[in-house]
Amino acid sequence: MNKNKQETKALVLFSGGLDSRLAIKVLQDQLGKENVEAVFFQLPFGGGCCSDKLCVFRFTQKQRIKLHVKDVTKGKLFKEYINMLRNPEHTRGTALNPCIDCHLFMFKKAKSIAKKIGAEIIATGEVLGERPLSQHKKALIEIETQAKLKNKILRPLSAKLLPETDYEKKGLIDRSKLLDIKGRRRVPQIALAKKYKIDFPTPGGGCLLCEKEYCKKLEQILPNKDITQTDIELLSIGRHFEASKIILGKNHQDNLILEKQKGIKITPQQPGPTALVKDKSLIEQAKKLIQKYSKHKIKSFS
Ligand code: SF4
Structure with a gap:
């Protein structure tokens, strides 16, 4: 029935x-x-x-x-x-x-x-x-x-x-x-x-896969076998180099986020961006990038 x-x-x-x-x-x-x-x-x-x-x-x-x-x-x-x-x-x-x-x-x-x-x-x-x-x-x-x-x-x-x-x-x-x-x-x-009588959110927000600039960075890390949700979220902040193996903070907020991540973190002693580095061989390059994006002369890193 x-x-x-x-x-x-x-x-x-x-x-x-x-x-x-x-x-x-x-x-x-x-x-x-x-x-x-x-x-x-x-x-x-x-x-x-x-x-x-x-x-x-x-x-x-x-x-x-x-x-x-x-x-x-x-x-x-x-x-x-x-x-x-x-x-x-x-x-x-x-x-x-x-x-x-x-x-x-x-x-x-x-x-x-x-x-x-x-x-x-x-x-x-x-x-x-x-x-x-x-x-x-x-x-x-x-x-x-x-x-x-x-x-x-x-x-x-x-x-x-x-x-x-x-x-x-x-x-x-x-x-x-x-x-x-x-x-x-x-x-x-x-x-x-x-x-x-229902309220509702404004449309938009939504899917990062529709954003071309974001997807340019994503395309570089998508083949990585061990890609994680954190990698995906980090694509939305900072400056990315070497297929996101180096990420530099763009502002204080980014720096704080990067400092909390697992991996090699390089922080300048003078004001400047923090770097998250995923490959030891890129440490020196990351330091040069920190200098490039800092308004101050960087004398040392921690
Ligand atoms: S891929 Fe398309 S269908 Fe899926 S969440 Fe993004 S916009 Fe929506």
Whole structure:
């Protein structure tokens, strides 16, 4: 016997941003508050709208939504993500961002969480045409096929513009109560946020893989077998030389961060940048660079 709506559970891929907040609310209207759970992927390069994890927790707590967190910044998941990034199967975006593969990665993980918690529906806050690479109709359908989730990803905000999902066909979800939002203007979403009385972060933040300057540095260290989350985070600070084997602080804040890292640290006795050096043979070069970027004559180092 088919389950009725009250017994149906959904798992929403939750980025923290407005769209996925609304997807949760739209589904809660139909399935009841307790039957909608969320999964948040903490990705190595950021992503979605909330780089602030607290913002994600605040919303799910306030809305009493059970939240599953997948930490992709360490362990097996980190390695898997980095391998995907090295050799994506689909086109990259304007920088190194492999958006289709990245979505596939998350859907595959979401699928196993959904199975574990008994959620029949997997849903997202994706809006048709909102992002050029991964949210046009062909890409949405391609992602479903690749993730072996054909007609099994519900996108409540754009559902009426997309092929009917199995959930709608089975009557687990009422298609007539889903939405037909498309495009990059967020006017309907903002109106809905008012209706639901929910706050939301400003869009942007997001994924370092979309930033060309950052990716130039990343490309040099990406082949390293032992790349870590710390290496990835350090790319956002300081000046980088020799494929980031020498990193020089640009300001006091950078210097403090570099001083806390493992490895060889070279600090000038006179005012100047601290260097983090990953290879002993580069110590002398690092000292010359410290002198170059200091306004003072450096007499000694510690
Ligand atoms: S921008 Fe693309 S690569 Fe970055 S998190 Fe989003 S989908 Fe993944």
